[in-house]
Amino acid sequence: MHFEHVTIRAKSLLDSIAFYEEVVGLKLVRDMRPHAPIVFLANEEGATRVELIADGIAYTGGGISLGFHTENVEEKHTALTQKGFQPTPIITPNSHTKFFFIVDPNGVEIQFIN
Template identity: 50%
Template sequence: MKLAHVTIMTKCMNESVEFYQKAAGLTIQRDMRDNPAHPIVFLADEKGESSIELAGNSGEIYYGGGISIGFRVDDVVKEHARKEEMGLRPGPLISPNPKTQFFFVKDPNGVQIQFIQEYE
C-alpha cells in the first residue's frame, strides 16, 4: 500500500499552487479550478510519487494546526538559502542528531512544510 496524496483545504488556491510549485518544485498534474463549487488542483513531484491535493474551500478557514508535510532534499543548507531568497521566511536549521538536519516554512494555509536532509 502507498499513500496516494495529502489533501490541504485552502481559501487561497492560486497562492497555494504557486507556493508548492516554487517552494517544493511540484508541477500541476490535474487542474480543476474551473469547478466553482469545489475547485481542486493535484500537484506532484517529477516522478509522480509524492502528490498534494489542494481543495478549494469557501467556508471554514483551516489553519493547518498539528500538520506538517516533509520533503527530502539533497542540500538542506542550499534549500534554506533558496527559501530565504524567495521571501518565505524559513525557520532555523535544526539538527536533532548528527544524521538529520531540517527547517520549516509555512504554506499560505498555515501548514508547516519541512525540508529535511538525512545523512548516511
C-alpha cells in the same frame, strides 16, 4: 496499500499552486477547474501528491507538517530566506539529519529535510 495524497484546504488556490510549484518543486498534474476548485500537484515520479481544494473552508488546525526531501538543507534555507520566507533555524538532531520549517500560504508547516 500506499499513501495516495494529502489534501490541503487552500485560502487561495493560485497562491497555493505557486507555492507548491516554486518552493516545493511539484508540478500541476490535474486541474478540475472550472467545474470544481480542485487541483493536484505531484513530483515527477507521482509518488508525492498534494490535492488543493479552495472551497471556502480554510485549514485552521495544527500539529501537522509535511516533510519534503532536499539535497542541500543550507542552500534551500538560504534561497527561501532570500525569497522573503522566514524559515526556522536549521535543526540538526544527529549527525545524519538536518531540517527546517516554513509555513505555506494556508498555515501548514512545511519541512525541508535531508
